[in-house]
Structure formats: C-alpha cells, structure tokens
Amino acid sequence: MKAVGFKTSLPITAANSFIDFETEKPSPQGRELLVKINAIAVNPVDYKIRQNAAKDTELATPKIIGWDTCGVVEAIGNAASLFKVGDEVYYAGDITKPGCNAEYQVIDERIVGKKPKSLSIEAAAAIPLTALTAWEILFDRIRISAEKDKGKTLLIIAGAGGVGSIAIQLAKKIAGLKVIATASRPESVAWCKRMGADVVVNHKNLTEEVRKAGFQYVDFIVDFVDANAYWDEMAELIKPQGHIASITGSANPVALNKLKTKSTSFSWEFMYTRSTFQTEDMIEQHQILNKVADLLDEGVLMPTLTQTLNGLSAETLKQAHEQLESGTTIGKLAIRY
Structure with missing residues (x-):
C-alpha cells in the first residue's frame, strides 16, 4: 500500500521532511479493524512528533504519523463486534502505533466511532481528535x-x-x-x-x-x-x-x-491516555465519538473544517504541516485521498 512518512526529523521545507513509499498492507487481529482511509486531518501533534521522533538518527523504515481519519471498514479481527465490513467510521487513532497517513490502517474498534452521516468524508476526518x-x-x-x-x-x-x-x-x-x-x-x-x-x-x-x-x-x-x-x-x-x-x-x-x-x-488532558495504557474504560472513546456524530447529525454541533487539500502524497503533507506550523490556522485542515 502507499504511505507517507519520514526517516529523520527535518524542517518541513527540507526535501525529505516527508517521503512517499510502499509498505505491506496490515491485517487486523483481535479487536482490530482494517480501515481503507478516505480522508485525514492534521493537528499540531503531527508536526511536533515529526520534529522530534527522529532528531539525532535515521530510522530504518519510515515512520507513519497522522491521528485523524475517516474511512470504510474492509476487514475485522476475530474478536471485533462493534462494526462490520462496509461501515463508515472515523477516529483519532493510537499514538503508539502507525498513523493514518497511508491507504490502510489497523485500529482497535474501542476507539472508533460511526461516521456522522451528514458530513463529507473530509469534514468527518477533521472531528475526532479535537x-x-x-x-x-x-x-x-x-x-x-x-x-x-x-x-x-x-x-x-x-x-x-x-x-x-x-x-x-x-x-x-x-x-x-x-x-x-x-x-x-x-x-x-x-x-x-x-x-x-x-x-x-x-x-x-x-x-x-x-x-x-x-x-x-x-x-x-x-x-x-x-x-x-x-x-x-x-x-x-x-x-x-x-x-x-x-x-x-x-x-x-x-x-x-x-x-x-x-x-x-x-x-x-492527554487524549491518547486510554489507548496508550489500554485503560478499563478505553471504550469510552467509541461512545464519545458516537455521541458527537449524533450531535453533528442533529445540527447541535457544527463541523470545524476550513481548508481541504487533495491527494495522499509527501507534497500534500508538507503543505499541510507548513500551514499548521505557521500558527495561523483557524479550525481544521483536512486531506481528501
């Protein structure tokens, strides 16, 4: 599958701050879902990790980041029960595992919610982490x-x-x-x-x-x-x-x-606490995302997307990170695949 990552922490303007590469499509295990990703959003946590995860070294394989996405369930692990193949979902992911800047991702179903029906895929991808x-x-x-x-x-x-x-x-x-x-x-x-x-x-x-x-x-x-x-x-x-x-x-x-x-x-407050430590109430994030989806569909909450880029590529991710690093972003920026 296609993915975008980095091997060393470089300024976003550097040629290899992000690189396009191919990697093996993952398979879901246990309570995991395999999600075909349709859109992602970027957050300050993305560029902070890019700037610090490989400061004094070069990684053997590129690191995939990204923690906001919307997609479709393509396969489920043998212990998964909250979703079925074909379900549209959105989630913010697990910071201890490969991120969503790729065509596919495996993710624990307990931190995944149903996609808001009324939102476009890019508007939905901009919601979960925030x-x-x-x-x-x-x-x-x-x-x-x-x-x-x-x-x-x-x-x-x-x-x-x-x-x-x-x-x-x-x-x-x-x-x-x-x-x-x-x-x-x-x-x-x-x-x-x-x-x-x-x-x-x-x-x-x-x-x-x-x-x-x-x-x-x-x-x-x-x-x-x-x-x-x-x-x-x-x-x-x-x-x-x-x-x-x-x-x-x-x-x-x-x-x-x-x-x-x-x-x-x-x-x-650290949104990744529940997934990082596999807390007993980890499924709360599934429930919160479903509540938020309902509130969006009912018109109680408004989407926060303000800018959309197109295509999964190193160049698109560079553009998105450069915008976030400017400190002037209002609302959210998403990338539609």
Missing part, C-alpha cells in the same frame, strides 16, 4: 455537568484552533456555560463568535482583557496553547475552588503552589 480532547477535558477531567454548572464561566485559551472550536460548542450547547474565548485577529475573533463564544478577549493582555469584559474571576479555565506562558494569568483569573486544565504540557514544571491559597484543582 472532539475527544475537548469532551474529555470538560467532562472527564474537570467533570463539568449542565445539572450543577449551568451558567458558570469558562475561559478557553486559544479558542479559534481545532480543539477550541469544538470546546466552545460543547461548553455552550451541552454544558450551558458562559464561554469566554481568546483570539487576536479579526478573522479568529469572528470564528470564535460563530462557534458560540459569548465573549472574545485578546490573549496578549489576558488578565486585563478578561477583567475589562466584566469578569474578576472565572470558574473554569482550559489551556490549548501554552501552559507555561499563561500560568501566572490563569492562577490570577481562576475563581477560588475553581479548576484549570491543559492539553499542552510544559517545557518547565508548572508552579502548582500558586494555586494553593485558592484551593484550585489542576488536570492534564
């Missing part, structure tokens, strides 16, 4: 619920990105929160408002902007861009006994002592 991340950070990590939290305030740092775009919608339409999102350019401000944000503030003067908008403190904060860069401001803006969560990791340890006097809770 939807799972946003859902888990709001409902599994912070444990927000409409019953107890309706009307409370949520600050989303980086509202116009892929995860922010879905998080705004889930927080507003499912949890009933008052959503404050950050954005700085006119087009990203407009996008956040389209997604449903009540208030949009400039992240460059975050504390001042939030206070100017009428909020001394906020109940919840989610960081989708840089935990270290915004740590002091998050600690200042969070309400006593509030909750902060982040997906971005940190180059340096975060100063948790700054949260002590407010008795603030803090959580990390």
Whole structure:
C-alpha cells in the first residue's frame, strides 16, 4: 500500500521532511479493524512528533504519523463486534502505533466511532481528535455537568484552533456555560463568535482583557496553547475552588503552589491516555465519538473544517504541516485521498 512518512526529523521545507513509499498492507487481529482511509486531518501533534521522533538518527523504515481519519471498514479481527465490513467510521487513532497517513490502517474498534452521516468524508476526518480532547477535558477531567454548572464561566485559551472550536460548542450547547474565548485577529475573533463564544478577549493582555469584559474571576479555565506562558494569568483569573486544565504540557514544571491559597484543582488532558495504557474504560472513546456524530447529525454541533487539500502524497503533507506550523490556522485542515 502507499504511505507517507519520514526517516529523520527535518524542517518541513527540507526535501525529505516527508517521503512517499510502499509498505505491506496490515491485517487486523483481535479487536482490530482494517480501515481503507478516505480522508485525514492534521493537528499540531503531527508536526511536533515529526520534529522530534527522529532528531539525532535515521530510522530504518519510515515512520507513519497522522491521528485523524475517516474511512470504510474492509476487514475485522476475530474478536471485533462493534462494526462490520462496509461501515463508515472515523477516529483519532493510537499514538503508539502507525498513523493514518497511508491507504490502510489497523485500529482497535474501542476507539472508533460511526461516521456522522451528514458530513463529507473530509469534514468527518477533521472531528475526532479535537472532539475527544475537548469532551474529555470538560467532562472527564474537570467533570463539568449542565445539572450543577449551568451558567458558570469558562475561559478557553486559544479558542479559534481545532480543539477550541469544538470546546466552545460543547461548553455552550451541552454544558450551558458562559464561554469566554481568546483570539487576536479579526478573522479568529469572528470564528470564535460563530462557534458560540459569548465573549472574545485578546490573549496578549489576558488578565486585563478578561477583567475589562466584566469578569474578576472565572470558574473554569482550559489551556490549548501554552501552559507555561499563561500560568501566572490563569492562577490570577481562576475563581477560588475553581479548576484549570491543559492539553499542552510544559517545557518547565508548572508552579502548582500558586494555586494553593485558592484551593484550585489542576488536570492534564492527554487524549491518547486510554489507548496508550489500554485503560478499563478505553471504550469510552467509541461512545464519545458516537455521541458527537449524533450531535453533528442533529445540527447541535457544527463541523470545524476550513481548508481541504487533495491527494495522499509527501507534497500534500508538507503543505499541510507548513500551514499548521505557521500558527495561523483557524479550525481544521483536512486531506481528501
């Protein structure tokens, strides 16, 4: 089968930052599905892994990355029961295994969902990683619920990105929160408002902007861009006994002592935890993706696709990664095969 990968970590402009190659078509085992891939989407995790997975070495065989896809089940393992051959599916994959930048992929059925019927293949491919991340950070990590939290305030740092775009919608339409999102350019401000944000503030003067908008403190904060860069401001803006969560990791340890006097809770969210550690509740991702598909088909959630490229090739992946690395992407970028 055709695939795109890399043997060494190079700048995206380098000739061999991605290479086209042929490799053996995989076979599903156990609870795995073999999926014929029709479209993929790209995320910051893709270029971060490309930049770091083979920094000081050259891999013997190219590494295939990519963790957002839509396709059709072509075969199933002998223990699979959630899907049948011919089913249209979408999923965000498993970071410990080969990715979706290929014609075919095997994937555990417990982290796969039914494709939203109302979406094109490229729009569907743009949903899984961001939807799972946003859902888990709001409902599994912070444990927000409409019953107890309706009307409370949520600050989303980086509202116009892929995860922010879905998080705004889930927080507003499912949890009933008052959503404050950050954005700085006119087009990203407009996008956040389209997604449903009540208030949009400039992240460059975050504390001042939030206070100017009428909020001394906020109940919840989610960081989708840089935990270290915004740590002091998050600690200042969070309400006593509030909750902060982040997906971005940190180059340096975060100063948790700054949260002590407010008795603030803090959580990390890593969408690949369930698949990496084969957790007992791994099938939750199957269920979340099915719920999200229903919400999209019912028109409760809006798709977040803003740009589509065509064709599985090294050149197309280079173009996609270069766009993501620019830091100016609004919503999601997909590639239709």
